[in-house]
Amino acid sequence: MVATFDPNDDSVVVIVGSGAGGGTLANALCRNGLKVVLLEAGTRQSRSTFHNDEWYAFNQLAWLDKRTTSGSWRVAKDFPNLPAWICKTVGGTTVHWAGASLRFADHEFKTKTQYSGVSGANLMDWPLTLQELEPYYSKAEYRMGVTRTNDIPGLPGNNNFKVMYNGATRAGYKTVHTGHMAINPQPRDGRAGCMQLGFCFQGCKSGAKWSTLYTEIPEAEGTGRLDLRPQSMALQVTHDKQGKATGVLYADASGKQVIQKARVVCLAGNSIETPRLLLNSASSTYPHGLANSSGQVGKNYMRHTTGSVYGIFKKPVHMYRGTVMAGIILDEARLDPKRGFVGGFEMETISLGLPFMASFLNPGAWGREYTRQLEQYPNMAGMWIVGEDMPQETNRVTLNTDVKDQWGLPVANVHYDDHPNDVAMRNYAYKRGAAVYQAAGAVQTIEVPPYPSTHNLGTCRMSEKPDAGVCNKWGQTHDIKNLFISDGSQFTTSGGENPTLTIVTLALRQGDHIASECAKKNL
Amino acid sequence: MKRREFLHKSAIVIVGTAMAAAAPASAATGGDQWPTLKKLSPEQARTLLKMARQIYPHPKLDDACYVATVVDLDSNAAASPETAKLLADGVAQLQRAKFDDLTPEQQTVLLVSIQSGPFFQKVRATEVVSLYNNHAVWKQFDYRGASYPFGGYVHHGFNDLNWLPDPPDSASPKG
Numbered sequence: 001m002v003a004t005f006d007p008n009d010d011s012v013v014v015i016v017g018s019g020a021g022g023g024t025l026a027n028a029l030c031r032n033g034l035k036v037v038l039l040e041a042g043t044r045q046s047r048s049t050f051h052n053d054e055w056y057a058f059n060q061l062a063w064l065d066k067r068t069t070s071g072s073w074r075v076a077k078d079f080p081n082l083p084a085w086i087c088k089t090v091g092g093t094t095v096h097w098a099g100a101s102l103r104f105a106d107h108e109f110k111t112k113t114q115y116s117g118v119s120g121a122n123l124m125d126w127p128l129t130l131q132e133l134e135p136y137y138s139k140a141e142y143r144m145g146v147t148r149t150n151d152i153p154g155l156p157g158n159n160n161f162k163v164m165y166n167g168a169t170r171a172g173y174k175t176v177h178t179g180h181m182a183i184n185p186q187p188r189d190g191r192a193g194c195m196q197l198g199f200c201f202q203g204c205k206s207g208a209k210w211s212t213l214y215t216e217i218p219e220a221e222g223t224g225r226l227d228l229r230p231q232s233m234a235l236q237v238t239h240d241k242q243g244k245a246t247g248v249l250y251a252d253a254s255g256k257q258v259i260q261k262a263r264v265v266c267l268a269g270n271s272i273e274t275p276r277l278l279l280n281s282a283s284s285t286y287p288h289g290l291a292n293s294s295g296q297v298g299k300n301y302m303r304h305t306t307g308s309v310y311g312i313f314k315k316p317v318h319m320y321r322g323t324v325m326a327g328i329i330l331d332e333a334r335l336d337p338k339r340g341f342v343g344g345f346e347m348e349t350i351s352l353g354l355p356f357m358a359s360f361l362n363p364g365a366w367g368r369e370y371t372r373q374l375e376q377y378p379n380m381a382g383m384w385i386v387g388e389d390m391p392q393e394t395n396r397v398t399l400n401t402d403v404k405d406q407w408g409l410p411v412a413n414v415h416y417d418d419h420p421n422d423v424a425m426r427n428y429a430y431k432r433g434a435a436v437y438q439a440a441g442a443v444q445t446i447e448v449p450p451y452p453s454t455h456n457l458g459t460c461r462m463s464e465k466p467d468a469g470v471c472n473k474w475g476q477t478h479d480i481k482n483l484f485i486s487d488g489s490q491f492t493t494s495g496g497e498n499p500t501l502t503i504v505t506l507a508l509r510q511g512d513h514i515a516s517e518c519a520k521k522n523l
Numbered sequence: 524m525k526r527r528e529f530l531h532k533s534a535i536v537i538v539g540t541a542m543a544a545a546a547p548a549s550a551a552t553g554g555d556q557w558p559t560l561k562k563l564s565p566e567q568a569r570t571l572l573k574m575a576r577q578i579y580p581h582p583k584l585d586d587a588c589y590v591a592t593v594v595d596l597d598s599n600a601a602a603s604p605e606t607a608k609l610l611a612d613g614v615a616q617l618q619r620a621k622f623d624d625l626t627p628e629q630q631t632v633l634l635v636s637i638q639s640g641p642f643f644q645k646v647r648a649t650e651v652v653s654l655y656n657n658h659a660v661w662k663q664f665d666y667r668g669a670s671y672p673f674g675g676y677v678h679h680g681f682n683d684l685n686w687l688p689d690p691p692d693s694a695s696p697k698g
Binding site for chain 2: 051052053054055153154155156157158159161162163165166176177178185194195196197198199205206315316317318320321322327353354355357358359364366367368370371374375377378440
């Protein structure tokens with residue numbers, strides 16, 4: 001059933017990247033009858049090759065090809081070559097994600113209109129609305145099996161959630177529950193029920209958590225129209241004299257360089273690799289990179305306003321038992337500038353195993369004061385803050401021509417400075433998180449700086465006007481009609497929600513659009 | 524080398540799964556008994572062990588837990604002449620200051636004075652992985668590591684906390 005297409009077959013759609021965007025899009029196109037070549041830089045793992053071991057899994061799954069950083073964010077100091085904690089493996093970061101599946105709010109598509117008085121932010125309304133997306137949000141939730149939708153119950157909360165719930169309700173919060181998670185409470189759609197392993201980030205060994213690796217991709221293979229090529233690193237998008245995309249040059253597992261011809265090219269390499277590929281594809285026709293007549297490729301990189309708060313209690317919590325994102329406080333997601341910032345944020349439980357906790361609780365810290373905190377590990381509860389960050393043109397992915405990767409291509413440099421709105425939100429959220437744990441009886445609370453980014457957004461934004469962004473409401477680039485952006489790079493603004501559900505939603509919608517345009521011979 | 528360089532700069536070190544096994548407890552207490560050393564001298568290893576104890580001090584952990592860090596540093600030194608020189612020079616500097624004979628408080632003061640340098644950073648970045656990725660250490664922190672082999676926590680206490688009330692079903696269904 002698995003297809004094999006010839007490199008010269010120019011009737012295929014080539015997709016770069018097999019995560020939430022690319023894996024989902026491949027499935028949607030195959031179901032619509034199109035032939036797809038799916039290029040994935042990483043290897044194909046499976047539930048049986050995943051390890052419940054933080055460092056082993058990091059080395060097995062994470063994107064470790066060199067990158068550089070700049071800017072005032074602390075990640076640049078603590079992890080100068082690791083701006084993002086995302087994956088290089090079939091399934092992309094859906095192998096690593098925690099499963100939180102939240103819809104954007106209506107106002108988050110209209111930040112230019114709704115957020116006033118924010119200077120220095122490159123706010124822009126999305127060229128689409130929540131209403132337009134709602135039918136596809138529903139399809140995405142059904143496919144992924146999101147709890148508290150489609151009559152799927154919520155997951156049972158673990159100890160970490162119990163602490164969050166009690167603290168949050170005592171602190172006055174009203175909307176606190178075990179979330180909207182793409183994790184099966186009970187077996188469904190060929191996937192098992194959750195075993196509460198506590199290793200969501202390391203690849204879910206039970207398969208209860210949705211990942212394109214064992215849902216969208218094998219289903220697409222079953223159509224006989226998907227040719228998945230792991231260990232295939234896209235190097236350049238090629239084009240003809242008229243400027244139309246003609247295929248993708250990639251290095252295969254043996255290092256051999258191959259051009260796969262294409263009818264349509266879709267990029268879903270995450271918000272760092274997607275703009276890097278466009279910039280590395282510069283030619284005499286497109287001297288500033290593909291799809292970059294606006295100059296916007298790589299700009300407005302967003303990573304969410306994040307941070308964590310850990311509470312230390314007198315009695316054991318064992319937060320590491322069970323789902324990592326076991327529950328959520330939704331009250332702060334609202335738009336309420338009276339708090340001193342625009343945009344909203346979620347508070348979601350998080351836990352790290354001891355090996356990662358030692359590295360991330362306060363990166364670089366040492367000495368007895370720090371080890372005293374670590375010794376409280378069994379008595380800790382933890383939450384992650386995830387909120388909308390402000391797009392800024394100067395936060396951007398550029399090519400670092402001083403540093404080359406294993407293919408001799410310039411690596412991506414990721415520059416990020418917090419906007420004052422981001423700082424105000426984070427400081428407010430730290431205080432609220434501490435208040436939650438104090439209400440539950442914490443003897444100490446610890447504010448933890450942002451980890452390397454797991455939510456990487458923007459850099460090829462959707463815009464109504466071609467000079468203001470890289471792609472239109474379908475993810476189709478303004479400059480090249482058969483070149484699409486199919487991942488979180490499309491996001492005009494970041495919203496306050498974990499982005500995967502919206503990436504999947506946009507991919508399902510884009511899949512229908514591409515299929516329809518192909519049927520009409522417009523592509 | 525690229526990978527190694529990247530990992531070092533990111534304060535992240537690949538840990539061999541055999542790491543814990545490579546550090547027999549007998550090596551910890553026997554002074555000059557460092558049978559597995561490939562590059563470091565026993566004297567260098569002893570100073571590094573004392574340094575490791577001061578960087579992430581846990582009174583409850585015995586020396587065997589810290590030996591893993593020294594064994595990993597030794598492997599790095601054996602694989603890279605640059606690392607070997609970095610460690611040898613750093614240890615020599617500590618020994619000139621009679622580091623081994625200082626009180627823990629004095630040792631900490633000395634380490635603070637070198638904490639931004641590459642020698643200290645190399646040892647710390649190695650240790651934060653070698654020490655806390657050790658099964659013997661996990662036991663002391665009530666951390667169990669892999670849960671799949673025993674079926675996860677769904678029947679092993681994922682929601683056994685009893686010092687706070689249970690949330691209502693609407694917030695947390697029984698499952």
